[in-house]
Amino acid sequence: MKLSDRIKPISYLKAHTAEIVRNLAQQQEPLVITQNGEARVVIQDIKSYEQTQQTLALLKILALGMHQVEQNHVVTPGQVIDGLRRQQETG
Numbered sequence: 001m002k003l004s005d006r007i008k009p010i011s012y013l014k015a016h017t018a019e020i021v022r023n024l025a026q027q028q029e030p031l032v033i034t035q036n037g038e039a040r041v042v043i044q045d046i047k048s049y050e051q052t053q054q055t056l057a058l059l060k061i062l063a064l065g066m067h068q069v070e071q072n073h074v075v076t077p078g079q080v081i082d083g084l085r086r087q088q089e090t091g
Helices: 010-015 017-027 046-071 075-089
Strands: 007-009 032-035 038-043
Touching: 007 010, 010 032, 032 075
Parallel strands: 007 032
Antiparallel strands: 032 038
8 A cells, every 4th residue: 555645635634535535444544634734633433443453452462461471470271271270170
């Protein structure tokens, strides 16, 4: 995706809203809207937005895991198995 091809002024958004919404859903690429020659907002279809949010959530989980490893807050596979066995025996 070449972002420079996906930049439109706010006047274009006002005049072509239905077409833009249709294209966003089909192309699943964001559109940058400018105001007074400066980038102001990015709009995208809902499916792409949800995918972005899921990706960010996974990246946050990954970062948290890496931080825990760096802090040596880890549990070995053997410790996990032992804990599960103890739960099974008491439950």
